[in-house]
Amino acid sequence: MTGPDVIPTRSAALEALAKFAPRAGHLYALQRNYDLGADQHDNVSQLSPYIRHRLITEQEVLDAVLAHHSPQDAQKFIAEVFWRTYWKGWLEMRPDVWKQYQSDLTQAWNNVQTQSGLRSRWQDACMGQTGIVCFDHWARELAQTGYLHNHARMWFASIWIFTLKLPWVLGADFFLRHLLDGDCASNTLSWRWVAGLQTRGKHYLAEPENIARFTKGRFRPQAGDLDTDAQPLDGPMPPDPSAPPTAQDIDLTRPSALLLHMDDLAPDDLLDQGLRPMVTIMLPPSERMTPLRMSDKVQTFRSAALLDVTNRLADLLGDVVTCAPGQTLAAAKAAGAEQIVTHYAPTGPVADNLAQIDGLPLHQALRPFDARAWPYATKGFFKFKDKIPALLAAMRDKAPA
Secondary structure (H helix, E strand, O other): OOOOOOOOOHHHHHHHHHHHHHHHHHHHHHHHHOOOOOOOOOOOOOOOOHHOOEEEHHHHHHHHHOOOOOOOOOHHHHHHHHHHHHHHHHOOOOOOHHHHHHHHHHHHHHHHHHOHHHHHHHHHHHHHHOOHHHHHHHHHHHHHHOOOOOOHHHHHHHHHHHHHOHHHHHHHHHHHHOOOOOOOOHHHHHHHHOOOOOOOOOOOOOOHHHHHHHHOOOOOOOOOOOOOOOOOOOOOOOOOOOOOOOOOOOOOOOEEEEEEEOOOOOHHHHHHHHOOOOEEOOOOOOOOOOOOOOOOOHHHHHHHHHHHHHHOHHHHHOEEEOOOOHHHHHHHHOOOOOEEEEOOOOOOOHHHHOOOOOOOOEEOOOOOOHHHHHOOOOOHHHHHHHHHHHHHHHHOOOOOO
């Protein structure tokens, strides 16, 4: 299995977007739910690794699609773009959900190391050796390609939780370690949704007939292969939302260090507004997402994407250095910077790393696209979805985000 050809550069992202945008309307709506195999994902955009790291931004994607389609014709794809935004906003206002996930994952990993039965079942699932043909195929496809069709992700998570009876946090960790588009908010909250913890009492059960239909018969689980009667998991209610972050004014003429991190690799807007950094600091891809080792495929993609930014904008970035979080302050001060400027890092490992920086003002530029959308992520997605027409209108009236 080779999977999608995801080259970690902005030029490749723009090329993939231009290729997909004309197909983002009725054709996408008809075909998007079909998982046709690792080398047959042309019915979906395959843009998620680029959007996740913002080699291209959500606004650029939506602008390109709306150049070919009306909002009505492209509503299914537009909703998928906004799902990612919704998840980020929802978690940003409830960071304790991420902290609880990390705590539960630590406990689950301790259990794997001390309980031989759990360890054996977990290993079989990760290696695609459970005997459930479709699940085993998806486990191997993910490990080999760094990608899974969204429908396959839902089936996989459901089987992991309800048929194999494995802790959901270990499944979410498996995804984060291997997905090129692995994102703390989308991944954690999607697994919670499948489990029935996100929308209380409503879980997602993989059905043999559904799998057979939407894989066009590639997989046909037999009766009894899957638990189709399982009850949703029980757990505490999510906390009430806190206030969302707000945009701040940043004096970009002040001597600055620009900090690049894997959550946002499009500093073009800051440079267009006049930022001329004395030094550009690259934070290497974080390992703090998991107690285990991130896949080589993911880490290689992220490192190459960071390098692409500095190669593409070399004339505007000043000296470029790679620093661990603890070295960032010294590098900025050595260059004569009076502040550090970066794009906002949402809840997750990068935000945790940025919180360690102390000694110079750290300014995080919140994109207008996020600032407008995140405050609406207080309840379920369908309440948020009602705001999409207004968000699209505001997006097209404002400066690029």
